[in-house]
Amino acid sequence: MTGSGTGGPGPLVTWLVIGGIGAGTYAMRASLILLFRDAGVPPVLERALRYVGPAVLSAIAVPGLLAPGGTLDPTGLRVPAGLVAGLVAWRTRSLLLTLVAGLAVFFGLGALL
């Protein structure tokens, strides 16, 4: 069952680590749903919630397109792919078409250049 056998912890510790991370992740996902289920969300926070989606999704998407691997790469092929995909997403609201368009530009330009 073990892989390369490099210096990781034993099976018990590994399972405890994984279980602990799982429990912590569940706790974060459940935290405010359970905290606010009776009293409701405070108005100040509720206003902020509408910006969670744009902020978090952009924080995942934009670095992946502009700075893959952590280094800024504004001339990389991911930039035109992202621009075209963003345009397609805006016009169609279709996840499938966005994905196809982005991949097509990325690999199409990659084959040409």
Place this chain on the structure above:
Amino acid sequence: MEARTLRPAGGPAGVRTTGDDVHRRAPGGTYVAQSAPSGLRARSTPSRESPLDTEVRPIRRAVLDTAPLVLGYLPFGLVLGATIQASSVSDLAGWATSLLIFAGASQLATIDLLDAGAAVAIVVLTALVINLRHVMYSAAMAPWFRDQPRAFQVVGPFLLVDPVYSLAIARFPSMPDARTRRLYYAALGALLLANWLAMTGAGIVLGNVLPEGVDLTIAIPLVFLALLVPMVADRPSLAAAGVGGLVTIAAGGLPLHLGLIVGALSGVAAGLLVDPEVRS
């Protein structure tokens, strides 16, 4: 229920609100409208509002939403599985992260750090910092969970992964009642979990099957771009997205993968700063 769509707008108040909601759900049909010639729309529109919709529609909607997501996540799932296979973590324990953690980026970090022999505290801390954004999802979902049964309030958060949050927050406002939202959320989450287990499992069994030199890691940012764009509807949300993305890049050097949460919180702050209602 059966007579709902036949009843004129002047019916009992309780029924009428449902009828209004059915009409407001029309934006969900944009997927259909894109693929069909405009001349066909008028005839097919009534059938999309059949009385069965409250039963079938949320689950069918979840199935349709899952399909492209699976395509986008497939390379990531396979790479994660291959990483587990090549690591010192046992295949079973590695695969179990897909069920117990159910968050790809933190699973990958967990496997990498365990394999590298990092201190246990560092492994746990890093994985949890990567998942801090889920507290923000929990806050955003809180208003929608208040009218759900207690059992669902406890079980539902287990499935609150990035795409479930993104799609639920986009689709919930046009769904007529708590039950429809619950069915959609549960079906979407369960389908994504099953697919995630299958994809990472396939990667563990098959190893590195993706072709050399074909960089498919762009698929994940494209998925999130597609989920992001419909949420950018005004100046504050544009500010939130712009600042969120750029600050995350600038904060890329922070330890423990703190850049993501720093960038995300900066984006929310930027949205609030530009928000005309907050400023006044």
